[in-house]
Amino acid sequence: MTIRLYELLGDSDRRYSQFSWRAKMALKHKGLEFEPLPLLLTDKETIAFADAKSVPVMVDDEVIKVDSWDIALYLDEAYPDKPSLLGGSIGEGVTRIINSWCDRAVNVALGPLIARDVLDAAHMQDRKYFRETMEKMYKRTLEEVQDGREDRVINLYRTLDPIRTSFRKGQPFISGDEPAYADYVVFSQFQWARVTSPFQLLSEEDPVYAWRERMLDLYEQFARDTVCYEVSGR
Ligand SMILES: N[C@@H](CCC(=O)N[C@@H](CS)C(=O)NCC(=O)O)C(=O)O
Numbered sequence: 001m002t003i004r005l006y007e008l009l010g011d012s013d014r015r016y017s018q019f020s021w022r023a024k025m026a027l028k029h030k031g032l033e034f035e036p037l038p039l040l041l042t043d044k045e046t047i048a049f050a051d052a053k054s055v056p057v058m059v060d061d062e063v064i065k066v067d068s069w070d071i072a073l074y075l076d077e078a079y080p081d082k083p084s085l086l087g088g089s090i091g092e093g094v095t096r097i098i099n100s101w102c103d104r105a106v107n108v109a110l111g112p113l114i115a116r117d118v119l120d121a122a123h124m125q126d127r128k129y130f131r132e133t134m135e136k137m138y139k140r141t142l143e144e145v146q147d148g149r150e151d152r153v154i155n156l157y158r159t160l161d162p163i164r165t166s167f168r169k170g171q172p173f174i175s176g177d178e179p180a181y182a183d184y185v186v187f188s189q190f191q192w193a194r195v196t197s198p199f200q201l202l203s204e205e206d207p208v209y210a211w212r213e214r215m216l217d218l219y220e221q222f223a224r225d226t227v228c229y230e231v232s233g234r
Contacts, residue, residue, distance in 0.1 A: 001061055002033050002034060002035050003027065003032055003033065003034040003035070003058060003059065003060045004034065004035050004037055004058070004059040004060075005020065005023055005024060005027065005034050005035065005036050005037065005056055005057070005058050005059075006020075006037045006038075006039055006046070006047055006055045006056060006057040006058075007020035007023075007024070007036055007037070007038055007039075007055050007056060008020065008038065008039065008040075008041055008055055009038035009039055009040060009123055010121045010122050010123050010126075010195070010196070011120065011121055011122060011123055011124065012227055013038075013227050014121050014195050014196065014226075014227045014228070015036070015038060015195060015226055015227070016118065016121050016122070016192060016195045016196050017055050017056065017192075018188040018189060018191065018192035019054070019055065019056055019068040019188065020055050020056040020068075021184070021187070021188040021191045021192065021223070022056075022068040022071075022072070022181075022184050022185055022188045023056040023058060023068050023071045023072075024036065024056075024222075024223075025183075025184035025187065025188070025218075025219075025222075025223065026071060026072050026075055026085055026181060026184055027075070028218070028219040028222055029083055029085055029179070029180065029181075029184070029219075030075050030079050030082040030083065030085070031082055031083070032075070032079065032082070039055070040123055040125055040126050041122065041123070041126040041129060041130060042125065042126050042129045047066075049064075050064045050066050051066070052066040054066070056068055056071060058071045058074075060074075060078070063078070069096070069099055072085050072086060072095075072181050073086070073092075083180075084180065085180055085181040085184075086180070086181055087175070087180060091175075091180070094182070095175075095180075095181050095182045095185070098174065098182040098185055098186065099182075099185050101162075102185045102186050102188075102189060105159050106156075106159055106160070106186060106189050107189060109155045109156040109158075109159040110156050110189050110193060110201065112138070112145045112146065112149070112152070113146065113149045113152065113153060113156065113193075113197075113199060113201065114146070114149075114192075114193050114196055114197035114199055115134060115138065115142045115145040115146045116142040116143055116145065116146035117146070117196055117197035117198070117199060118130070118134075118196045118197065119131060119134075119142055120196075121195065121196035121197070149199065153199075153200075153201065156201060157202075157206070160208050163186065163208060163211070164206070164207050164208050167207035167208065167210070167211055168207055172211070172214060173211070173214070174186060174211075179214075179215065179218060183215060187212065187215045187223070190202075190212050190215075191223055191226075194228045194229065195226060195227065195228045195229075196229075197229060198229040
């Protein structure tokens with residue numbers, strides 16, 4: 001049976017769950033067919049069978065996984081003959097650190113730059129919930145969080161320095177010569193921004209911009225071909 005993947009449905013069919021993008025890119029990497037199942041952020045009933053309150057939720061026959069990292073681990077374990085996502089135990093260790101760096105540093109620099117824009121990208125029925133939960137987390141209004149972003153985008157530039165340095169040395173992907181899960185993790189942040197916000201995050205001269213373009217080209221432009229804002233340098 002085809003793998004099923006629950007993700008978020010936003011305004012105008014925007015698919016804005018960054019963690020689901022990690023899982024979708026991982027499934028593409030493995031060459032596995034899957035059915036994306038978009039649902040509202042407030043629809044916890046549909047994923048109650050998985051005892052989940054967030055997406056992605058992946059169902060592969062009898063197997064249910066509810067966390068993007070667990071999905072990556074599972075796919076390498078269950079499909080060892082398909083291209084590896086994590087590259088064995090050393091790769092798994094290093095990729096786990098990239099995963100944490102992404103959630104704790106890249107996301108922290110990027111999220112506030114687009115926080116208010118994401119509200120408009122969310123489905124109309126989810127906006128009240130989205131504003132309430134995000135404002136509780138930030139302890140400020142979304143407008144206040146996003147305000148002054150032109151001056152703060154430099155923080156994102158600085159945060160990305162570790163990957164930029166490698167790209168400058170001629171390494172095309174975070175994982176080396178070919179993309180793998182570490183790339184999908186960091187890319188998911190940019191894909192989230194691209195789907196939700198017109199704000200320019202990267203300049204076209206930035207090697208991170210060129211990497212992002214390479215990521216958008218993968219699997220017959222899979223990630224490029226989604227409802228998003230087309231602004232250069234983002
Ligand atoms: N650690 C989880 C995080 C998943 C997550 O936070 N997903 C968001 C969407 S991107 C969500 O569904 N949030 C539910 C909510 O805020 O109610 C993972 O990596 O899968």
